[in-house]
Every structure is written in structure tokens, then in C-alpha cells.
Amino acid sequence: MADSARAQKLVYLVTGGCGFLGEHVVRMLLQREPRLCELRIFDLHLGPWLDELKTGPVRVTAIQGDVTQAHEVAAAVAGAHVVIHTAGLVDVFGKASPETIHEVNVQGTQNVIEACVQTGTQFLVYTSSMEVVGPNVKGHPFYRGNEDTPYEAVHRHPYPCSKALAERLVLEANGRKVRGGLPLVTCALRPTGIYGEGHQIMRDFYHQGLRLGGRLFRAIPASVEHGRVYVGNVAWMHVLVAREEQRAALMGGQVYFCYDKSPYKSYEDFNMEFLRPCGLRLVGTRPLLPYWLLVFLAALNALLQWLLRPLLLYAPLLNPYTLAVANTTFTVSTNKAQRHFGYEPLFSWEDSRTRTIRWVQGVESSSQ
Numbered sequence: 559m560a561d562s563a564r565a566q567k568l569v570y571l572v573t574g575g576c577g578f579l580g581e582h583v584v585r586m587l588l589q590r591e592p593r594l595c596e597l598r599i600f601d602l603h604l605g606p607w608l609d610e611l612k613t614g615p616v617r618v619t620a621i622q623g624d625v626t627q628a629h630e631v632a633a634a635v636a637g638a639h640v641v642i643h644t645a646g647l648v649d650v651f652g653k654a655s656p657e658t659i660h661e662v663n664v665q666g667t668q669n670v671i672e673a674c675v676q677t678g679t680q681f682l683v684y685t686s687s688m689e690v691v692g693p694n695v696k697g698h699p700f701y702r703g704n705e706d707t708p709y710e711a712v713h714r715h716p717y718p719c720s721k722a723l724a725e726r727l728v729l730e731a732n733g734r735k736v737r738g739g740l741p742l743v744t745c746a747l748r749p750t751g752i753y754g755e756g757h758q759i760m761r762d763f764y765h766q767g768l769r770l771g772g773r774l775f776r777a778i779p780a781s782v783e784h785g786r787v788y789v790g791n792v793a794w795m796h797v798l799v800a801r802e803e804q805r806a807a808l809m810g811g812q813v814y815f816c817y818d819k820s821p822y823k824s825y826e827d828f829n830m831e832f833l834r835p836c837g838l839r840l841v842g843t844r845p846l847l848p849y850w851l852l853v854f855l856a857a858l859n860a861l862l863q864w865l866l867r868p869l870l871l872y873a874p875l876l877n878p879y880t881l882a883v884a885n886t887t888f889t890v891s892t893n894k895a896q897r898h899f900g901y902e903p904l905f906s907w908e909d910s911r912t913r914t915i916r917w918v919q920g921v922e923s924s925s926q
């Protein structure tokens with residue numbers, strides 16, 4: 559970033575800034591980015607909590623907009639020094655059509671890239687996903703892999719396909735000349751399963767357990783490890799990488815897994831780190847149902863979703879895709895973000911766990 563920009567106060571834009579991750583990125587920028595003079599928050603759905611942010615020294619501009627609308631994106635990007643693009647349809651439950659997922663995640667990302675080029679924004683950070691890599695359609699495990707681990711990243715589901723295509727667009731855009739002649743610097747961050755305050759799926763598990771008399775029933779073997787990372791550490795990595803993107807030669811066009819000290823556990827056992835202190839228990843030391851029966855139930859859920867779609871949206875947690883993903887080991891072990899831009903987790907595992915437990919405990923009182 560030119561010296562003049564570093565001396566100046568900077569304008570950041572966060573797309574999807576009212577989402578689960580986006581809100582944490584917004585709050586982290588306000589707390590830990592001293593060069594910020596304006597923070598633009600672009601989202602299809604603006605949250606009421608934004609109003610509380612407008613009393614500080616940084617100018618906070620809430621922009622209600624749609625990333626699929628190129629002109630809305632260009633207007634929001636114009637004048638920004640850094641764009642952090644988290645907006646997306648995170649749907650593996652069949653709520654949105656494949657076309658809509660593609661339109662938001664791929665075309666929306668293309669619109670962000672073109673807006674950077676047309677308006678002269680030089681730094682773009684894209685929130686990608688572990689799903690760009692795997693688990694793949696063959697169910698191959700990815701055991702404590704890193705950004706360079708060979709893996710057959712073949713997908714059929716609309717969500718991972720859209721994230722992989724969007725990531726490729728972002729990385730290929732690195733080095734394009736933006737308005738004013740400077741090169742666009744892009745990079746992509748790949749979180750594993752994010753958890754923490756505001757995680758809707760964790761809330762769903764909690765409510766499911768309350769409905770079942772304080773019990774959840776094991777469906778996945780404890781031996782299947784699934785990578786998880788605390789939302790505050792993911793947000794911190796976004797802030798850091800944006801701060802250091804002027805190291806274009808090293809970081810431009812790079813991908814980084816998001817990681818911290820969260821333990822390697824099965825998806826369900828990991829969730830119980832937070833749900834057990836909230837009074838739930840996981841029944842069974844091994845899956846209570848045989849895998850073939852889970853496959854049948856998942857397929858039945860998919861059939862019911864299709865049959866009921868004209869009447870209502872039926873989107874349970876268990877479907878053929880979520881079952882396959884949950885049943886496939888996918889964990890990362892890397893320090894590339896530390897080597898390239900000095901990332902160290904801001905929140906310890908203990909702190910991440912405590913914060914998440916407190917949030918889950920608040921979920922019950924807030925829903926009463």
C-alpha cells in the first residue's frame with residue numbers, strides 16, 4: 559500500500575458485514591484497526607445492532623445492497639482502500655436453488671472484483687472455505703493437511719462448487735491493473751467449520767437437544783475428526799491479512815487456511831464442549847444407528863424436502879450431503895498465515911470455549 563495510504567486514514571468495506579462472521583470482522587476492525595477512518599458495511603439484511611457502532615470515532619456507513627447487483631457493489635466499493643468480501647449463501651441444507659447459490663457466491667464475487675478494478679481499490683480479501691478443498695465426492699479424508707497437501711478437490715454440491723469457482727476468480731484477479739494503474743492484490747482465507755457467538759447451527763443443535771429432553775444422539779463415530787476454528791480468530795486473521803496485503807509479492811494470489819488451537823474432535827463431540835455445560839448430553843459412545851440407516855434417513859429427508867417444497871421449506875440438519883461431510887475426516891495443521899503475515903490466534907481455546915458457552919447459555923434466555 560502506498561505510503562500516502564498508510565499515512566492517511568483508510569476506508570474499509572466489509573460485504574456480508576451483518577452475518578455470523580461478518581459481524582465479528584466489523585467489530586474486530588473497529589477495535590483493532592487504528593488506521594480506519596470509515597467502515598462500510600454492505601449486506602442484503604442490515605442488523606439493528608449497527609446503530610450502536612455509529613457513536614465511535616470511526617465513521618460507520620451501513621449500506622443495504624445485493625452483491626448480485628454490479629452497480630450496487632460498485633457504488634459501495636468506490637473509494638475503499640480494502641474490501642473484505644464475506645457475503646455469501648452458506649447453504650448445504652437445500653434452502654436455496656443451485657442457481658441462486660451460484661449467482662450470489664460466484665457472480666457476486668465477480669461483481670466485487672470488477673468493482674475493485676473499475677474504482678481503483680487495491681486490496682481484496684475473500685472469505686473462501688475449507689469446502690473448496692474437501693471433503694470431496696469420494697469421501698477421501700484430509701488428515702491435518704495444509705495449503706500444499708495434494709488432494710483431489712472434486713465436488714458436486716452447489717455450495718462447494720460455488721466457493722471453489724469464486725476463490726479461483728479472486729486468485730486469478732491478483733495483479734490486474736486497477737483504475738489508477740496499480741496492481742490489485744488479492745488473497746483467500748479458508749476457514750474450517752467456524753464456531754462461536756452467533757453460530758446458527760450450534761443454536762439449532764441446542765434447541766434440538768432441548769426438544770429431546772436434554773439429549774442428542776450420536777450419529778457420527780468419535781474417530782472422525784472435523785476441523786473447527788473460533789469466529790474471533792477467523793475475524794482476526796481477516797484484519798491481519800488486510801493490514802499486511804501490501805506485501806503483495808508474498809501474499810498476492812495466496813490462500814490461507816484459518817486455524818487456531820481448537821481441539822481435533824468429531825463434529826458432534828466438539829459441539830458438546832459447549833452444549834454439555836448447558837445441560838445437554840450426547841447419548842452413545844458409538845453411533846446409535848447403523849450407517850446404512852442414516853443414509854436412508856438422509857435420503858428420506860431429501861425426498862421430503864422435494865415433495866414439500868411447493869408447500870413449505872423442510873430443511874433438516876441431516877441430508878445426504880451433511881451426513882457425508884460429517885462422516886469424513888477433514889482437519890488442517892498449518893502455520894502459513896503465521897509465516898506470511900505473523901498471524902497468531904487472538905483467542906485461546908479456553909477463551910473461545912468460554913465465550914461460546916456464555917453465548918449458548920444466553921440463547922435459551924433470549925428465546926424464552
Ligand SMILES: NC(=O)C1=CN([C@@H]2O[C@H](COP(=O)(O)OP(=O)(O)OC[C@H]3O[C@@H](n4cnc5c(N)ncnc54)[C@H](O)[C@@H]3O)[C@@H](O)[C@H]2O)C=CC1
Nearest residue numbers: 574576577578579601602624625644645646687749751752
Ligand atoms: N460458517 C462457517 O462455518 C463457514 C463460513 N465460511 C464462509 O464465510 C462467509 C460468511 O459465512 P457466515 O457468516 O457463516 O454466513 P452468514 O449467512 O451468517 O453471513 C452471510 C452474510 O452475507 C449476506 N448476504 C447473503 N447474500 C447476499 C447478497 N446477495 N448480497 C449481500 N449480502 C448477502 C447475508 O445477509 C449474511 O449477512 C461465507 O462466505 C462462507 O462461505 C467459510 C467457512 C466456514
Ligand SMILES: CC(C)[C@@H](O)CC[C@@H](C)[C@H]1CC[C@H]2[C@@H]3[C@H](O)CC4=CC(=O)CC[C@]4(C)[C@H]3CC[C@]12C
Nearest residue numbers: 648650687689751777778825875876880881883884
Ligand atoms: C445430522 C448429523 C449427521 C450431524 O452431525 C450433521 C452435522 C452437519 C450439519 C455439519 C457437519 C460438518 C458441517 C460443515 C463443515 O463445518 C464445513 C462447512 C464449511 C462452510 O463453508 C459452511 C458450513 C459447512 C458446510 C458446515 C455445515 C454444517 C455441517 C455439514
